[in-house]
Amino acid sequence: MDFLVDGRYAYAYTGGCPVGATRPLIVFIHGAQHDHSVWILQSRFFAHHGFSVLAVDLPGHGRSEGSPLASIEQLADWIAQLISTAGLGPAHLAGHSMGSLIALETAARHPEGVLSLALLGTAAPMRVSAALLDAARDDEARAFDMINAWSHSSITVHPGCPGPGFSIFNQNRRLMERQPPGVLHNDFLACNAYEGALAAAAQIQCPALVISGSRDIMTPARAARPLVETLRARPEPRPKATVVELADCGHAMMAEQPDQVLKTLRQFWTELDA
Amino acid sequence: MSQRDYQSFDTLAIHAGATPDLQHGARATPIYLSAAFGFRDSEQAAALFNMEQAGHVYSRISNPTIAVLEERLAALESGVGSVATASGQAALHLAIATLAGAGSHIVASSALYGGSHNLLHYTLRRFGIDTSFVNPRDPDAWRAAIRPTTRLLFGETLGNPGLDVLDLPTLSAIGHEAGVPLLVDSTFTTPWLMRPFDHGADLLIHSATKFLCGHGTVIGGILVDSGWFDWLRSGRFPELTEPYDGFHGMVFAEESTVAPFLLRARREGLRDFGACMSPFTAFQILQGVETLPLRMARHVDNTRKVVAFLAKHPLVRSVAYPELEEHPDYRLAQRLLPRGAGAVFCFELAADRHAGRRFVDALRVFSHLANVGDARSLIIHPASTTHFRMDADALAASGISEGTLRVSIGLEDPDDLITDLKAAFRAAEKG
Numbered sequence: 001m002d003f004l005v006d007g008r009y010a011y012a013y014t015g016g017c018p019v020g021a022t023r024p025l026i027v028f029i030h031g032a033q034h035d036h037s038v039w040i041l042q043s044r045f046f047a048h049h050g051f052s053v054l055a056v057d058l059p060g061h062g063r064s065e066g067s068p069l070a071s072i073e074q075l076a077d078w079i080a081q082l083i084s085t086a087g088l089g090p091a092h093l094a095g096h097s098m099g100s101l102i103a104l105e106t107a108a109r110h111p112e113g114v115l116s117l118a119l120l121g122t123a124a125p126m127r128v129s130a131a132l133l134d135a136a137r138d139d140e141a142r143a144f145d146m147i148n149a150w151s152h153s154s155i156t157v158h159p160g161c162p163g164p165g166f167s168i169f170n171q172n173r174r175l176m177e178r179q180p181p182g183v184l185h186n187d188f189l190a191c192n193a194y195e196g197a198l199a200a201a202a203q204i205q206c207p208a209l210v211i212s213g214s215r216d217i218m219t220p221a222r223a224a225r226p227l228v229e230t231l232r233a234r235p236e237p238r239p240k241a242t243v244v245e246l247a248d249c250g251h252a253m254m255a256e257q258p259d260q261v262l263k264t265l266r267q268f269w270t271e272l273d274a
Numbered sequence: 275m276s277q278r279d280y281q282s283f284d285t286l287a288i289h290a291g292a293t294p295d296l297q298h299g300a301r302a303t304p305i306y307l308s309a310a311f312g313f314r315d316s317e318q319a320a321a322l323f324n325m326e327q328a329g330h331v332y333s334r335i336s337n338p339t340i341a342v343l344e345e346r347l348a349a350l351e352s353g354v355g356s357v358a359t360a361s362g363q364a365a366l367h368l369a370i371a372t373l374a375g376a377g378s379h380i381v382a383s384s385a386l387y388g389g390s391h392n393l394l395h396y397t398l399r400r401f402g403i404d405t406s407f408v409n410p411r412d413p414d415a416w417r418a419a420i421r422p423t424t425r426l427l428f429g430e431t432l433g434n435p436g437l438d439v440l441d442l443p444t445l446s447a448i449g450h451e452a453g454v455p456l457l458v459d460s461t462f463t464t465p466w467l468m469r470p471f472d473h474g475a476d477l478l479i480h481s482a483t484k485f486l487c488g489h490g491t492v493i494g495g496i497l498v499d500s501g502w503f504d505w506l507r508s509g510r511f512p513e514l515t516e517p518y519d520g521f522h523g524m525v526f527a528e529e530s531t532v533a534p535f536l537l538r539a540r541r542e543g544l545r546d547f548g549a550c551m552s553p554f555t556a557f558q559i560l561q562g563v564e565t566l567p568l569r570m571a572r573h574v575d576n577t578r579k580v581v582a583f584l585a586k587h588p589l590v591r592s593v594a595y596p597e598l599e600e601h602p603d604y605r606l607a608q609r610l611l612p613r614g615a616g617a618v619f620c621f622e623l624a625a626d627r628h629a630g631r632r633f634v635d636a637l638r639v640f641s642h643l644a645n646v647g648d649a650r651s652l653i654i655h656p657a658s659t660t661h662f663r664m665d666a667d668a669l670a671a672s673g674i675s676e677g678t679l680r681v682s683i684g685l686e687d688p689d690d691l692i693t694d695l696k697a698a699f700r701a702a703e704k705g
């Protein structure tokens with residue numbers, strides 16, 4: 001489904017179902033150098049189980065027009081604008097990696113539009129190593145190798161995603177390779193420069209879920225601890241802050257453990273409804 | 275690589291796609307001979323059917339043993355995934371049927387395996403799919419043959435049986451310029467000799483019966499997707515970019531950015547045509563793939579020795595092997611096939627048809643049969659067997675004459691193979 005945001009077309013996958021204001025909205029936000037398809041199984045499931053779903057392609061990624069935006073703050077405003085343009089919301093936001101920072105900042109800047117946050121493969125601050133930043137700028141193929149090696153717990157994870165017979169490892173690489181040149185460096189600079197995560201976490205009033213992978217090298221579980229501690233230190237009445245660590249799971253958690261990610265998200269949103 | 279990504283070919287050939295069995299600890303891939311797989315509950319059943327969750331439902335669509343083979347070949351070919359099929363021909367049919375229908379057109383090399391030529395020239399025409407055959411060495415002919423209805427360019431990485439080396443970089447560029455993907459049959463080269471996706475091909479098939487299995491035991495095929503082709507931008511493939519009524523309006527290109535072709539091939543092609551692989555076959559091919567690097571090195575080494583012997587023999591008119599400088603694709607082979615030009619080649623006897631028969635009948639180590647890529651060395655007379663349905667013009671276009679013999683060099687001691695050939699030459703001469 002296409003939307004016009006800031007004069008440019010933006011694409012969001014709706015999970016194979018029409019969206020509507022009568023159903024609660026989930027917005028899935030991908031990470032650096034990715035697009036909506038990293039959420040394929042989860043977004044399709046929720047769309048067929050009572051939710052409106054928008055799995056977005058961020059500007060300059062996938063099918064969305066324009067140049068990639070340079071900061072997490074700009075991306076947060078873009079998400080709020082897209083929801084508004086769609087005539088939907090407020091929304092549950094689910095973000096992966098860079099997308100988790102965008103979700104967090106959206107909740108801080110536009111609290112009226114956000115019902116809850118699910119932050120997957122997150123870290124605060126989300127520093128990108130100098131070696132990876134340099135590779136992203138000078139040698140994208142090298143950067144893709146590094147990301148792929150650090151994003152997967154094994155070369156043999158099962159089940160395949162989106163189903164049997166698919167190579168999770170090679171799909172991730174090809175998806176990265178198919179984004180326009182320069183996007184990766186832009187995204188990593190945005191992650192690296194974002195200093196507002198803890199301030200945003202202290203400020204937000206909605207429930208939050210943090211999902212980490214025990215074998216995540218890109219954003220290790222320990223790198224999410226300052227964020228978790230900040231969420232848990234919010235003043236009363238303290239909104240819920242749930243932390244789940246998936247065993248034997250890498251950074252590419254929606255592909256490596258799609259059922260566990262689905263189960264965790266579902267439990268979180270179901271309990272909020274109750 | 276400094277980071278641990280375990281992507282070297284030999285490691286992937288043994289490990290890719292296979293996790294140790296968590297229930298019993300089996301280290302080899304178990305053979306899951308089960309037609310169907312139980313659902314945890316009704317909700318999971320519905321989610322599996324509607325592609326909301328990943329898993330196995332019914333072995334025509336997917337199976338745990340077959341999935342290991344599919345993911346291993348995807349890893350070895352640097353593809354995003356693959357679909358195993360009942361045979362190499364089933365893989366070719368699946369690729370075509372996923373992208374083409376009545377009114378569609380294919381541009382194909384004239385140097386093809388006889389069965390593939392048959393499928394394109396006769397059988398698919400009955401279903402409204404037309405094919406233009408072109409000289410594989412003539413890029414302008416490929417370009418000129420493309421029509422608005424063209425859905426595929428198709429050729430063999432090494433043409434059967436003349437070993438024409440397909441110029442993948444040039445042909446893929448021609449295809450991409452027109453928004454048409456290049457499908458190649460990579461049976462003769464295997465990913466150990468060449469990875470076609472590194473040279474611009476978009477899709478590939480194998481007859482896994484051949485070198486991948488390697489022991490002449492089972493029939494199987496595999497269809498691999500590079501994930502590179504931009505189906506949306508091409509504009510020629512509504513099958514992938516517009517709602518499909520056969521799956522509740524699913525738009526495959528929305529579901530997956532890099533693998534919509536494979537989604538449709540499995541969700542429609544395997545579901546409806548049903549040419550699936552047996553789990554036992556997948557196990558046998560997996561065993562072969564584990565030793566593919568070792569075997570291919572030996573196949574090529576043996577082949578070079580036999581080719582050197584034949585090239586100097588007075589009863590041999592010519593040897594068609596791209597590592598020989600006189601082969602028209604010598605330079606291309608040096609560029610695309612640095613590890614070797616495979617283990618199948620043709621040679622022409624400087625003798626009449628009767629002498630040819632005496633030659634074949636006198637062989638004791640070589641087996642006279644219609645296959646290639648076996649551990650055993652094999653020989654056949656294409657004009658009277660694999661390509662017998664082709665008329666004289668088509669035979670000539672494929673580089674086959676009445677005296678052409680095709681051999682597939684196995685893993686025996688090369689000295690024994692040469693001894694066997696010497697005896698056969700003596701028999702041929704006796705008259």
